[in-house]
Amino acid sequence: MWELLVRSLEASTIFLLAALGELLNQRSGILNVGLEGLMLFGGTLAFIAAQTTGSYGLGFLAGLAIGGLLGLAHGFFSITMRGDQVVSGMGLWILSFGLTTYIGNPYTGPLGMPRIPSIFGLSPFVYLAFALVVAVWLLLYHTGLGLAIRSVGENPAAAEASGINVAITRYLCVVLGGMLAGLSGATYTLSYNPVWNYNFLMGWGFVSLALVFFSMWNPWILLVGALLFGMTWQLSLSPELLLPGILSRYVWRAVPFATTIVILALISTPWFRTRWGLAKPEALGQPYAKE
Amino acid sequence: MVRFPFTHPEPEEPLLAARGITKRFPGVLALHRVDLDVKAGEIHAVLGQNGAGKTTLMNILFGLLQPDEGQLYFRGQRVHFRSPHDALAMGISMVHQTRKLVSAHSVLENILLGHPGTRGFLNLRTIRREVEELCHRYGFTVDLGAKVWQLSEGEKQWVEILKALYGGAKILILDEPTSVLTPPEVKTLMASLQALVQDHGVTVILVTHKLPIVTAISHTVTVLRSGTVVARLRTCEATEQLLVQHMIGQDISSYSISDLLVEKGRPLLRVEHLSAYNDKGVLSLRGVTFSLHEGEILGIAGVTGNGQEELVQVLAGLRPPASGRVLFDGRDVTWLSPLDRWRMGIGYIPAERYEIASVATLTLVENAALNFHFDPLFSRRGLFNHPGLEKVTRHILSHYRVKAPHLYAQARHLSGGNLQKLIVGRVLARKPKLLIAHLPTQGLDVEATAFLRGKLLEAKAGGAAVLLISEDLDEILSLSDWVAPIYEGRFVAILPREGADAETVGAMMAGLRREEAGVS
Ligand SMILES: Nc1ncnc2c1ncn2[C@@H]1O[C@H](COP(=O)(O)OP(=O)(O)O)[C@@H](O)[C@H]1O
Ligand SMILES: [Mg+2]
Numbered sequence: 001m002w003e004l005l006v007r008s009l010e011a012s013t014i015f016l017l018a019a020l021g022e023l024l025n026q027r028s029g030i031l032n033v034g035l036e037g038l039m040l041f042g043g044t045l046a047f048i049a050a051q052t053t054g055s056y057g058l059g060f061l062a063g064l065a066i067g068g069l070l071g072l073a074h075g076f077f078s079i080t081m082r083g084d085q086v087v088s089g090m091g092l093w094i095l096s097f098g099l100t101t102y103i104g105n106p107y108t109g110p111l112g113m114p115r116i117p118s119i120f121g122l123s124p125f126v127y128l129a130f131a132l133v134v135a136v137w138l139l140l141y142h143t144g145l146g147l148a149i150r151s152v153g154e155n156p157a158a159a160e161a162s163g164i165n166v167a168i169t170r171y172l173c174v175v176l177g178g179m180l181a182g183l184s185g186a187t188y189t190l191s192y193n194p195v196w197n198y199n200f201l202m203g204w205g206f207v208s209l210a211l212v213f214f215s216m217w218n219p220w221i222l223l224v225g226a227l228l229f230g231m232t233w234q235l236s237l238s239p240e241l242l243l244p245g246i247l248s249r250y251v252w253r254a255v256p257f258a259t260t261i262v263i264l265a266l267i268s269t270p271w272f273r274t275r276w277g278l279a280k281p282e283a284l285g286q287p288y289a290k291e
Numbered sequence: 292m293v294r295f296p297f298t299h300p301e302p303e304e305p306l307l308a309a310r311g312i313t314k315r316f317p318g319v320l321a322l323h324r325v326d327l328d329v330k331a332g333e334i335h336a337v338l339g340q341n342g343a344g345k346t347t348l349m350n351i352l353f354g355l356l357q358p359d360e361g362q363l364y365f366r367g368q369r370v371h372f373r374s375p376h377d378a379l380a381m382g383i384s385m386v387h388q389t390r391k392l393v394s395a396h397s398v399l400e401n402i403l404l405g406h407p408g409t410r411g412f413l414n415l416r417t418i419r420r421e422v423e424e425l426c427h428r429y430g431f432t433v434d435l436g437a438k439v440w441q442l443s444e445g446e447k448q449w450v451e452i453l454k455a456l457y458g459g460a461k462i463l464i465l466d467e468p469t470s471v472l473t474p475p476e477v478k479t480l481m482a483s484l485q486a487l488v489q490d491h492g493v494t495v496i497l498v499t500h501k502l503p504i505v506t507a508i509s510h511t512v513t514v515l516r517s518g519t520v521v522a523r524l525r526t527c528e529a530t531e532q533l534l535v536q537h538m539i540g541q542d543i544s545s546y547s548i549s550d551l552l553v554e555k556g557r558p559l560l561r562v563e564h565l566s567a568y569n570d571k572g573v574l575s576l577r578g579v580t581f582s583l584h585e586g587e588i589l590g591i592a593g594v595t596g597n598g599q600e601e602l603v604q605v606l607a608g609l610r611p612p613a614s615g616r617v618l619f620d621g622r623d624v625t626w627l628s629p630l631d632r633w634r635m636g637i638g639y640i641p642a643e644r645y646e647i648a649s650v651a652t653l654t655l656v657e658n659a660a661l662n663f664h665f666d667p668l669f670s671r672r673g674l675f676n677h678p679g680l681e682k683v684t685r686h687i688l689s690h691y692r693v694k695a696p697h698l699y700a701q702a703r704h705l706s707g708g709n710l711q712k713l714i715v716g717r718v719l720a721r722k723p724k725l726l727i728a729h730l731p732t733q734g735l736d737v738e739a740t741a742f743l744r745g746k747l748l749e750a751k752a753g754g755a756a757v758l759l760i761s762e763d764l765d766e767i768l769s770l771s772d773w774v775a776p777i778y779e780g781r782f783v784a785i786l787p788r789e790g791a792d793a794e795t796v797g798a799m800m801a802g803l804r805r806e807e808a809g810v811s
Contacts, residue, residue, distance in 0.1 A: 142412055
């Protein structure tokens with residue numbers, strides 16, 4: 001039971017880090033559906049860097065750097081080139097999927113380094129992720145910069161007329177968001193499951209993306225969602241920790257997806273839809289051109 | 292008598308000056324070598340017809356647009372505004388014609404957005420107190436915690452003004468600030484602007500196409516026509532007539548509409564306790580009841596956003612009513628489809644010319660067909676009868692004086708006035724028994740406006756019942772037989788034309804009830 005809880009929290013951490021980054025992106029109006037790609041790349045390069053240098057620090061640095069870089073690339077297509085953000089995001093995912101498979105292939109297998117020491121029985125990244133929820137909330141709702149970010153995502157023309165530089169604000173968010181996605185991938189391959197395999201994520205990034213939508217762009221609801229999903233996800237991976245021998249593991253594997261369907265059904269009720277519509281950054285996914 | 296070029300008697304240096312500003316948009320010369328001198332402590336009116344280039348010029352002064360040629364000077368120093376940020380840093384603020392507010396955010400958040408004092412952590416309590424003090428000092432009342440989307444258009448404008456003042460504006464540019472205000476609100480605004488200038492040393496640039504406002508409060512006026520400055524005078528030396536001449540470029544005294552005597556026909560439309568929700572799920576039409584006879588015009592006067600849109604859409608079949616019913620020609624049509632309504636003779640001129648009334652990328656013939664496609668005359672076994680449609684289109688173009696390159700030009704290439712003439716012509720060509728005209732002349736030039744108003748009167752003379760929804764009080768009063776001021780989804784009253792004067796109706800548009808508005 002305790003073990004399941006610990007593993008669940010660690011799984012939640014992966015979702016949370018990536019989703020927080022995506023939330024920051026989306027609050028500024030930029031949709032990055034290639035989140036999974038950023039995580040794959042971050043995880044792979046972090047794994048390789050850590051294994052070749054023997055330093056976790058350099059590993060995480062590599063993950064952060066590549067995440068930020070890919071975020072920057074997405075920013076270039078969607079902010080400067082005003083391209084279609086879905087196309088750019090999907091492109092990033094496909095590119096990352098292919099490239100990481102190619103680059104990482106020789107490194108297939110376990111990391112082979114001593115595990116990162118835990119703090120009070122939990123991976124330090126759990127604490128980090130929780131702290132980041134608070135940080136993002138403070139940033140968005142209690143700083144001038146956060147107000148600028150939210151305004152840029154709602155109505156960039158109004159922000160521009162208030163003297164805000166829309167492009168710079170959005171670039172800041174895509175780079176920070178990308179770094180968080182990279183960190184999430186690195187946490188996966190260096191701490192949560194330190195074994196490299198091609199396409200090791202198998203959908204974690206897409207779940208994180210969906211979590212952002214479920215959260216109504218609110219970091220606290222996002223935290224709850226990530227905990228819930230971490231739990232069901234972990235349960236589906238290792239049901240024997242809680243209920244050994246009950247039901248086939250393939251039934252358990254379906255739990256997160258069933259949860260998703262329930263949440264989708266809830267979200268599609270009129271009560272929720274109006275609230276969701278109000279919470280959604282109005283300029284999300286739309287390129288902004290100065291007048 | 293043209294007073295241009297004009298020499299200024301005072302050698303005083305202008306606070307903000309534009310020299311030789313030229314701005315081109317694809318296919319349009321919006322501004323041509325425009326000079327503007329704004330002196331400290333004055334209310335400087337910029338007057339011009341729609342499309343004269345006023346907004347473009349202001350956007351350049353505010354850094355939202357860059358001029359193709361020309362320079363700006365602030366206190367005699369050459370300045371470059373690459374973005375509003377630079378203009379704001381000099382104390383130049385702008386209240387835009389199209390609101391630039393974040394509707395999902397609170398009033399307070401909108402006011403402090405972009406304020407230089409809000410780097411780092413926000414001390415919302417202190418900021419709130421500062422803004423409240425500011426409100427107090429200038430005599431505004433705004434609920435700082437309300438979300439902007441909950442506000443009326445007039446309140447939103449106060450928020451923008453407050454935002455400018457909180458940002459420490461020394462020069463305040465207001466672009467058509469009165470277009471969304473009720474007459475009493477206009478008075479308040481004018482008084483506030485005068486107080487700002489006299490007591491607080493703010494300089495105001497007031498952009499408008501409304502003469503009474505110019506003559507009432509401005510000190511200096513610059514008149515723009517088709518992108519050039521045609522006059523620059525001191526208001527005390529100008530008369531309304533002279534300004535109109537400059538603005539329009541010709542003398543127009545013959546635009547008043549002669550009264551047509553029309554025999555009142557039988558009752559045609561009866562609306563009972565009609566209510567409807569708006570897109571946000573708020574009940575914004577709240578129980579409207581009226582009836583209308585053939586050959587009558589009912590003018591619904593109100594500031595946009597008081598339920599007119601929902602009323603019109605319910606009557607046109609585009610929005611389900613929440614309750615109530617609609618009887619047309621003795622039949623209950625409450626739940627009929629738009630097509631059935633067209634067939635029964637309900638004609639609808641939507642307010643949104645480019646978005647709803649026409650399809651911008653279709654040709655004029657196809658757009659004319661929008662109200663005819665179901666007519667067996669024009670489609671044979673589902674195929675269009677092009678010669679027939681061309682004939683109708685040609686008829687509309689000539690009878691409604693639509694200036695268009697050719698029949699197969701795209702609708703988006705027509706100017707607003709010409710497109711509206713095509714739309715009105717198309718609807719009237721079906722000889723509707725009931726005509727719903729929603730903001731039929733909004734934003735059009737004097738000529739098109741007078742022409743279309745004449746057409747509405749012609750329709751009435753032909754026995755049609757007309758429902759005219761307008762923000763323009765003059766329009767309502769000059770055309771209607773009945774006047775119904777609408778406020779927050781209800782008719783404040785339904786007055787016969789003789790019993791309705793501008794003052795009373797204006798007060799009712801602002802929500803004052805009969806007694807308060809001074810009607811017995
Ligand atoms: N962004 C734009 N792109 C193309 N044409 C424009 C744009 N903005 C304004 N125009 C054109 O420039 C002219 C002046 O417009 P504007 O400054 O809005 O006039 P006003 O404010 O006096 O009504 C008009 O012909 C208008 O169609
Ligand atoms: Mg304008």
